[in-house]
Amino acid sequence: MESIIKGKPVADKISENLIKEVEELKAKGINPKLSIVRVGAKGGDLAYERGALKRCEKIGIITEVKEFPESITQEEYINELKKLNEDSSTHGILCFRPLPKHLSEEQIKYVISPEKDVDCFSPVNAAKVMEGDKSGYPPCTPTAVVEILKHYDVELSGKKVAVLGRSMVVGKPAAMLLLNENATVTICHSRTKDLATVTSEADVLVAAVGRARMVKENFVKEGAVVIDVGINVDEDGKLCGDVDTDAVKDKVSMITPVPAGVGSVTTSVLAKHIVKACKMQNNA
């Protein structure tokens, strides 16, 4: 049985309605716009940026990229973010993370306007994820994980789910969103003892650890569903996930590829959040 499940059908379904919604907004003279803030040129950020620009163009959302050198100071970054907060033509702001070490996310996350924070940087939106409050903007990648599982009719209620990775961008919020779907969630990380034993007990494994092809055949249960969130660049400069797909694809029942898996759905969720933010800001 073909176990590879692509993100495209999920992304297309989310995008379909958005195209109509954007046309309706434009007919009223409202032009939804995303501003991307990128520091440096990390592979994962650039892949996300490419995907986001392509997706927004398809849907009719205006985009701009604010690209800054690694040498940008904390004060300069904050000033740029404040300008976007105040710019009424920008409805959604996407700050690529993690930021370089000399920039304090702890401080910057309080600067982004929660109303424009379409990828859950602000503690206001992060708290809403914890509370299961749907009025905010949960992070796009973890939301895409749940959208894929639902699209492919993967039962989550009462199932054992292992999330490999504990970042604020993916691992922690993914665990929370899966818990909201009544899964029994285990978060695993670099200090987890007998890691492969823990992950191989899961019905669903979400790999978000950021290490190229780390998940091998012994990490997965026979028939498990594997969602590969990793976006890594291998030694040949090729994009690859956290899972060694070739090694596990015959053992599992479903697995997402990289690229063309979670990433393509992430950008549709992002577009959905931009349209929602635009409507809220215009009372449309």
Ligand SMILES: Nc1nc2c(c(=O)[nH]1)N[C@@H](CN(C=O)c1ccc(C(=O)N[C@@H](CCC(=O)O)C(=O)O)cc1)CN2
């Ligand atoms: N604010 C955030 N910054 C970053 C995140 C994040 O979730 N929020 N994550 C990574 C990048 N990332 C997901 O983890 C990511 C990478 C790529 C894509 C994407 O659109 N992929 C497409 C196209 C790929 C290509 O053209 O090469 C695909 O997979 O089909 C989305 C998310 C870093 N920063």
